[in-house]
Amino acid sequence: MSNTIDNTLVVEGLSGGYDRFDVIHDIAFRVGRGEAVALLGPNGAGKSTVLRAITGLLKHRRGTVTIDGTNVVGMGPHQISRGLAAMVPEGRRLFVGQSVEDNLRLGGMRLRKDRARTDQLLQSVYDLFPVVERYKAREATALSGGEQQMVAIGRMMMSDPSLMLLDEPSLGLAPLAIADLITALQQLRERKSSILLVEQRVDIALEVCDRIYVLSEGRIVDEGRASDIGTEGRALIDAYLG
Secondary structure, eight states, X not given: OOOOTTEEEEEEEEEEEETTEEEEEEEEEEEETTOEEEEEOOTTSSHHHHHHHHTTSSOOSEEEEEETTEEOTTOOHHHHTTTTEEEEOTTOOOOTTOBHHHHHHHHTGGXXXXXXXXXXXXXXXXXXXXXXXXXXXXXXXXSOHHHHHHHHHHHHHHTOOSEEEEESTTTTXXXXXXXXXXXXXXXXXXXXOEEEEEESOHHHHHHHOSEEEEEETTEEEEEEEGGGOOHHHHHHXXXXXX
């Protein structure tokens, strides 16, 4: 797999896990610049382990991870989060007791000395999520699940990362909130953001992403362009997802 300027993320031969046991094995995939890519798989397939390896939360045993031309193997999470990659974690994990706007500004702490850029990013969040601006003074954890997810995505945007990572963003959301989530991800894609989406829902991945990879038992077992996946391909993916 070639590491070129056309790729925001290149993962090659990545293996890692916990204690003595590998959870992911020889993982290789890429996210092109301005591309949305989905990593699909059932519970226990290793999806979150891949994200932890990308963000520096898990030591890499073998392989390389390159973000925006920088090899991040050996870098700490605090270094990777400084503009290389930011994540919306599963469950959102907003700052309790803080307002919506405080949560957003805390996401942009690395840029706190650049007030103009911080204000510009904040306005871009509000442009994407008008409801977030409307509730900016409210305590973030008092909002609905869908609204909290918008805040979590906005907090990720505030760090102005090269790569945006989302871990199961649809989990626990009502159907209307999922529809809003899909719209938001489509708008981020239109803005040419580089996105890696970890999901179990095939329909969301196919609607939002350019390409998909399927992970099963810690290995990539299938890949393809979302636009090329018909009924048979979707049935195969569903079978992998259990």
